[in-house]
Amino acid sequence: MEKTIVLYASAEHLNPTVALATFISTHYPTVPITIISTAVSSAVASTPPSVTYRRLPDLSPPQTPIKNHVEAFFETPRLHNPILRAALEEISQKSQIVALVLDFFCNAACQVSAALGIPTYFYITTGALGVAVLLNFPTLVETVDADIGDMNEYLQFPGTPSIHSSDLPEIMFFRGSNVYSHFLETANNMRKSCGILANGFDGIEIRLKHAIENGLCVPGGVTPPLYLVGPQIPKLNPVGDHDCLRWLDSQPRKTVVFLCFGRRGLHSSEQLRETAVALERSGHRFLWSLRNPPGNPTLSLEEILPEGFLERTKDRGFVVRTWAPQREVLGHQAVAGFVTHCGRSSVMEAVASGVAMIAWPLYAEQRMNKVFLVEEMKAALPLHAAEGGFVTADELERRVRELMDSNTGREIRRRVAEMKASAAAALGENGTSVLALHNFINDCCTRV
Template identity: 55%
Template sequence: MAGTIVLYATPEHLNSMLTLAKFIVKHHQEVDVTILSTASTSAAASFAAMPSISYHRLSGAATPLPNHVTNPVELYFEIPRLHNPILLEALEEISKKSRIRAFVIDFFCNSASEVSKSLNIPTYFYVSSGGYGLCVFLYFPTIHETICGDIGVFNDFLEIPGCPRILSSDFPCGMHFRESNVYKHFLNTAINMGRSDGILVNSFDALELEAKVALVKDLCTPKSKTPPVYFLGPLIPEINSNNGATEHECLKWLDLQPARSVIFLCFGRRGMFSADQLKEMAVGLENSGHRFLWAVRSPPGIPRSPSQEEPDLDAILPKGFLERTKDRGFVLKSWAPQKEVLSHESVAGFVTHCGRSSTLESLSFGVPMICWPLYAEQKMQREFLVEGMKVALRLEMTYDGFVTAAEIEKQVRELVESEKGNQIRLRVAEMKNFAKAAAENGGSSVVDLEKFVRCLN
């Protein structure tokens, strides 16, 4: 196929889009892929090493940002909109050298569809939040029309085709209040997604089959036909043996632990907890009696160590905790080589914030989860993992998200010691095999990729 597929991502979703690019060219070496983003070139350098992938940073003087835009999520939508004139120039320049067969945009780049449509370029959305998440977004205009008032104060379960029941308060905060600008961005994006040429999803059939059936049957877009949907996952970055992670001290520690004995706690680059919550977590882990590997960040307002680069664990954690648990616990300062840890045979479970990339990594390596959502769509993802996929346990928390030591101890023991935990482990082991099969030649995701490539003119 002569021509180019252009992928456009915000910095927030660039890693996932880069992994999509590598998946495409791995199975279709005749396809050239160009990635556009406002992120620095260095951010993509390690991912775009394949000859068929090129990276272009949208740089230059974008339209000034309005003073009233301060909400971070609103910024994710607004920055691509303000770069539309620069995007237009980039697409026109690419078109001089190669025909653009498809323009694939991430959720926050919704406004870019105005540019691609003006150039008559087929426009596709890439949804990194999975099949269940896509069902929610496509059904959102229907929710908007049928619920009077704000979702945030509706306080009831919502029935969405293809999904487990979702409590209205578990929707992302940006979808709670219909007069907010973020809500309007979500709604407009959902409408445009339903009118696009197709939707690429970071998932695989066996993981979210109910969702895919609902999408194929147009149940999430009751007033129109759903665009073609392609499940192309699990898209996760490969483990890079040359990045030094295999030499990380925590991996050496894991080598000394029994198989499937360690609970891993890691909450992404934005996962931060109060000082009180960190102490509660420490007590729960200590009382559980199980081994643990825990990545700890400094809580807001707490000074770091004199180096100002790492948290002061002695100041953050309960007195004597590190000494008492030194034979069965390992506490990391801020960062953990997550993929390498999850792939280690000593890991028995993963306490996660339910970020999509983290959960797909966990499933791909066969690690059951305990859900501790923190922000964005993570409360919805918790329901998908616990009720839909049945690959995780939930932590009960107060209205403001606080989790007690007793609850942490309870769920760690439940995952490791109980029959319910065993059933989840068996389910996750199945998903690991299905995930591997989906991404191999003849697998469901490779078949869907073939359908997508064939449909391009």
């Protein structure tokens, strides 16, 4: 009976899971891979022949209302457990499942894999930093009496710079919440798993990797094997022609600052105007992917931005409404800097393209990522926000000028250029990420 690998992804992390499946298939084209999820993604259409996609059906909403989207990310897989079990049993009739690889949000599936005796691994899209925080979280819970959300102090996770309590993901803040319980249960199941794959690579996370492998994140316990298999970057449908790419073609090399904040990165009208003031005063070329402020989806650019801004900056600026092809933009030779919300996929794209960053985190684990980007990787400048997260024009202008004009900025750009080479080497022949994949596959087959 042939061996097969099943990857189970939440809607939130389907694209990076597809990237992982493609990476595995590239090096093991004869190993069948099944991706299971409840979502639809354009990335699925471009998978290799050995990868198949199985979409789970939508279910009726639960009787108990789900409070927020993060809770929904955890609860949706739990509600799908009976359907997942039927799917895995059907797959097992034709092939031997040697690994069920779970997205972080699909933790509830551990109940199914345990019942069926399927070796279970986790795929952490936030890289080794996310792995270290998760593995160490049960220990933190045992040693700290107060809720993290009520604390005001720096915490030390092995292999990382000190992280202020307020910079941790909000789902870790309060013990009484459902998402906190999901987070803690996931951390404990990760400790008991067969192994952990992560979207990172040695060139940027070697100190974290050593801390995890040396057992520092699970004091007195057993740490599962860690496989750094990144950078994995989702390859969505290629964009051959876009107005902003044509505009970049006309710009000098390494002169443009790109601003983009992900699909959930929304700013208030006041913040958008402040951003425009900063870009105009900086004097530098810019490409800005701008989404309308919350609650105002139909406003025109003229209504959002300062009067006359578009006319005054037309020779050195380009504003894209809603969406820009981020991967293609970051890979363009005209782009020198990236103002980013610090989402993991965006960081990996920037590093793989050799683009220095200005860190403007907005939600989830992004503030934690900012600390690592600035203090450990030294690949970004920090933006300091006022109360409520507001960033002034003076602050953004100062950081754009620093990145583009100062010796500090030049050093960051040099470091990120080295990281670009390191990322390419990790995915090359005998690269560290390729070797990590070989070790994962060997572990799967040996375990079975």
